Amino acid sequence: MKKLFLVLVISAMVSATSVAQDQKDMKQDRTEWEKKVRDELKLTADQTVKYDALSKEFSDKIDVVMNDASLAKDAQKEKKMALKKEKETKLMEFLTAEQQTKYKDIMDKKKKEMAAKSSS
Numbered sequence: 001m002k003k004l005f006l007v008l009v010i011s012a013m014v015s016a017t018s019v020a021q022d023q024k025d026m027k028q029d030r031t032e033w034e035k036k037v038r039d040e041l042k043l044t045a046d047q048t049v050k051y052d053a054l055s056k057e058f059s060d061k062i063d064v065v066m067n068d069a070s071l072a073k074d075a076q077k078e079k080k081m082a083l084k085k086e087k088e089t090k091l092m093e094f095l096t097a098e099q100q101t102k103y104k105d106i107m108d109k110k111k112k113e114m115a116a117k118s119s120s
Contacts, residue, residue, distance in 0.1 A: 030059060040106055041099045050094050058087040 034055050043051055065071065065079045092100055 037103070037106065041095065041102055043099075047094055051091070054087060054090055058083055 034051075038048055038051060041047075061083050062080055065076055065083065068076065071079070091103070095103060
């Protein structure tokens with residue numbers, strides 16, 4: 001009985017560590033992505049402040065949705081996609097026409113990369 005308990009405790013610890021590492025990796029990926037967007041769009045100082053505030057706001061909202069255990073995975077994904085769309089709409093309000101085009105190109109490229117990853 002003690003061995004079984006020990007195995008369960010160790011399993012829980014490994015699982016918790018894995019989840020924490022996944023969350024850390026996601027945050028790092030998000031940070032790297034945001035830096036890439038800022039750099040490639042060549043945001044002005046004013047735009048950078050707005051972009052960072054927008055990213056923080058929506059990052060927090062997405063985290064709440066993803067940590068809501070009462071939502072099914074499909075519902076989480078749906079809400080997350082709606083938030084991303086809302087963020088993009090607000091982003092377009094302060095980007096120039098040229099930056100908007102560049103942003104759409106960046107997003108198209110990312111979607112293709114994600115599709116390639118998921119199909120392999």
